[in-house]
Amino acid sequence: MREPCPGADGRFVTERGASPALRTDLAALIALALPSAVTLLLNNAYRFNDLYFVGLLPGQAAVTAQAAVAVAGLVTILCYAFYEGLATGVMAASARAHGAADPQRARRIFEVGLVSAICICATIAVVGTVFLDPLCALLLGVDGADTSSAKRDEMRELAAYLGPCLQASIFLCLAPLTGHAFLAMRDSRTPLLLEILAVAVNTALNAVLVPTYGCAGAGWATVLSRVVSSSIGLLLLHRRLPRSDGSDRRSAARIGLDIARVGLPAVVAIGFYSIAYQAVLATSFPPFGAVGRAAFGIGFTIEGLAFCFVWGVVNAGGSLAANALGPGLVAEAKAVVRRAIGVGLLFVVPQTLLFMLGADALAALLSTDGATRCEVARYLRIIAWSQWAVAVQGIQEVVLYATGYATAPCLSTLFWNASRIPLCYVLAAQHGLAGIWWAINLTSYGKALTATWLFRRGTWQRTGLDAQYTAAGRSTNAAGRTDTGSESRT
Numbered sequence: 432m433r434e435p436c437p438g439a440d441g442r443f444v445t446e447r448g449a450s451p452a453l454r455t456d457l458a459a460l461i462a463l464a465l466p467s468a469v470t471l472l473l474n475n476a477y478r479f480n481d482l483y484f485v486g487l488l489p490g491q492a493a494v495t496a497q498a499a500v501a502v503a504g505l506v507t508i509l510c511y512a513f514y515e516g517l518a519t520g521v522m523a524a525s526a527r528a529h530g531a532a533d534p535q536r537a538r539r540i541f542e543v544g545l546v547s548a549i550c551i552c553a554t555i556a557v558v559g560t561v562f563l564d565p566l567c568a569l570l571l572g573v574d575g576a577d578t579s580s581a582k583r584d585e586m587r588e589l590a591a592y593l594g595p596c597l598q599a600s601i602f603l604c605l606a607p608l609t610g611h612a613f614l615a616m617r618d619s620r621t622p623l624l625l626e627i628l629a630v631a632v633n634t635a636l637n638a639v640l641v642p643t644y645g646c647a648g649a650g651w652a653t654v655l656s657r658v659v660s661s662s663i664g665l666l667l668l669h670r671r672l673p674r675s676d677g678s679d680r681r682s683a684a685r686i687g688l689d690i691a692r693v694g695l696p697a698v699v700a701i702g703f704y705s706i707a708y709q710a711v712l713a714t715s716f717p718p719f720g721a722v723g724r725a726a727f728g729i730g731f732t733i734e735g736l737a738f739c740f741v742w743g744v745v746n747a748g749g750s751l752a753a754n755a756l757g758p759g760l761v762a763e764a765k766a767v768v769r770r771a772i773g774v775g776l777l778f779v780v781p782q783t784l785l786f787m788l789g790a791d792a793l794a795a796l797l798s799t800d801g802a803t804r805c806e807v808a809r810y811l812r813i814i815a816w817s818q819w820a821v822a823v824q825g826i827q828e829v830v831l832y833a834t835g836y837a838t839a840p841c842l843s844t845l846f847w848n849a850s851r852i853p854l855c856y857v858l859a860a861q862h863g864l865a866g867i868w869w870a871i872n873l874t875s876y877g878k879a880l881t882a883t884w885l886f887r888r889g890t891w892q893r894t895g896l897d898a899q900y901t902a903a904g905r906s907t908n909a910a911g912r913t914d915t916g917s918e919s920r921t
Contacts, residue, residue: 460747460770466619468743470610473626475739478504478732480633481592481649482797484641494800495581496646498721499588501728502570503646505708507596507603512701513551514604517544518611519832520694524686525615526753534616538672541612543686545665548608552601559597563590572713585721591647595654602657609664612672614750621667629660693832696841700848707848714852715859715867722802723864729797730810737782741822744775749829761892768830768886775822786815806864813868820872820879827886836891843881847874 478500485496521544528536559566567589571582596603606629610622633656640648716723748771755763785793794807828840851874858866885891 457770457774460744460751460767460774463614463617463619463750464740464743464747464774466623466743467614467746468740470619470623470626471739471742471746472736473623473630474606475732475735476630477633477653479736479797480630480637481653482729482732484637485646485649486797486799487641488645491581492584492645494721494725494803495585496588497728497798497803498724499585499592499646500649501724501731502585502712503589503592503596504728504731505705505712506566506570506593508708509702509705510555510597510600510603511607512698512705513555514548514600514607515701516694516696516698517547517551517604517690518607518694519697520544520690520692521608522611522615522750523693523753523832524689525612526750527756529616530754530756534673535675537612537615539675539681539683540686540690541608541668541672543683544608544612544690546683547687547690548604549601552604555600556598559593559600563594563597567593570709570712572717581721588646591645592650595647595650599654599658602654602661605661605665606657609661609668612668613664614746615753616671617750617754619747621664625660625664628663629656632656632659693837696837697832700841700844703845704848707851710852711855711867715855718859719864722800722806725798725800725803726806726810726864727867729794729803730807730814732797733793733807733811734786734814737785738818738821740778741775741782741818742825744771744778745822745825745829747771748775748826749832752830764830768826771826772823775826776819779818779822783815783818786811786818809865810868813865813872817872817875820875824875824879824882827882831882831885831891836885839885839890840882843885844878847877847881850874850877 481500482497485500486493488496521540524540525537528534528540567586571586571589606625610625613619613621633652636652636655637649640652642648644651712724712727716727719726748767752764752767755761755767790808790811791804793811794804798804798807828844831837831840851870854870854873855867858870860866862869
């Protein structure tokens with residue numbers, strides 16, 4: 432059969448006619464990307480809130496607390512690797528189910544994901560509670576003979592912040608899980624509204640709790656705000672996803688394996704990303720003290736906030752491409768990627784200019800310490816040169832993951848993140864903190880080039896998460912249209 436081709440309205444047409452439920456034109460991409468981008472912006476506002484409110488603490492306590500939150504952020508990213516990996520696997524499988532007009536199957540996938548989340552977070556809570564103090568000592572390089580009051584204060588604040596986030600991790604996990612489930616349905620509005628609610632609650636709680644309880648107050652503000660939004664998200668999904676009609680006879684273990692095929696490489700990639708940065712903090716940052724750690728945390732947070740609009744395009748492109756791959760429309764998925772890269776790079780231009788020209792003003796938003804502000808501004812001016820690379824990498828890799836072709840991009844990410852550890856160490860010895868910022872840039876270029884090569888190879892076109900779905904005999908969707916998996920193999 433010939434490959435599907437785009438119609439005038441942005442839908443794709445095969446020999447069997449139009450696919451009425453699937454729209455991937457530019458308007459559809461932007462309509463899904465913008466709410467998703469604002470949702471991500473609000474999600475990243477958590478770290479901004481934490482850094483802002485602990486930065487209002489008096490004197491040196493502010494620098495100590497911001498350094499602690501910066502280090503804690505890398506631990507929460509490590510935990511988030513499990514949350515995001517699970518959510519990515521659920522979205523890839525669910526989006527394909529929705530694309531094939533099978534919402535009952537999508538509900539089963541989400542239910543398996545929810546059980547998996549409970550198991551993962553129970554493990555995180557137990558391990559986090561038992562090993563909290565040794566973990567904090569390891570991250571800050573504190574041993575039994577270290578009597579530095581500054582290090583002890585930072586360790587105490589780090590433990591106070593991390594404790595609630597680890598012990599109540601299920602509520603932090605439910606946020607991306609429910610958000611990705613809605614995105615798989617091509618609904619980015621509901622996650623946006625839930626994030627608005629969560630950030631509003633978080634801001635109010637931070638304002639009340641941080642002045643009294645410091646970093647502990649920021650940690651509990653994060654958890655309690657997620658209790659509210661995640662509970663509402665679960666209730667909405669329960670109402671919107673129809674109960675299974677029993678036609679999908681796959682076991683929960685089989686569905687779990689489908690989720691894991693995409694999710695586990697994402698866990699490894701994101702988890703090692705966190706571990707690599709923790710190794711960089713341990714090996715390259717000690718000469719720069721709390722100021723260096725605080726500057727990195729603030730700069731990283733500002734970069735993450737600004738990049739949310741690009742990641743909105745990444746997520747929207749991944750969802751639409753996965754919807755198209757459900758019924759086997761490979762050409763449609765390729766067209767989504769081309770549009771997403773174009774739109775993503777348009778967002779990168781003003782972001783790059785903002786970092787280059789407005790670095791000092793951005794640094795002043797989160798720090799009153801002169802040395803810290805100087806290094807934050809330097810971070811932003813240097814990191815501006817790699818924003819295009821992060822966009823190109825993310826847009827192409829999300830489609831690779833959505834097809835189940837996850838091992839190769841995962842290995843690429845592992846290699847380039849691992850290379851940051853020695854590269855940062857070498858360049859930091861010669862150029863100070865600026866050397867670390869340039870090491871991050873250089874490895875980002877490597878990631879982008881590798882992702883482009885993997886995407887252009889086209890091996891992902893011969894990989895299908897839904898092979899077992901087609902084999903099970905579900906060749907006809909609810910609209911009575913026959914879906915042909917052969918189109919994805921042409």
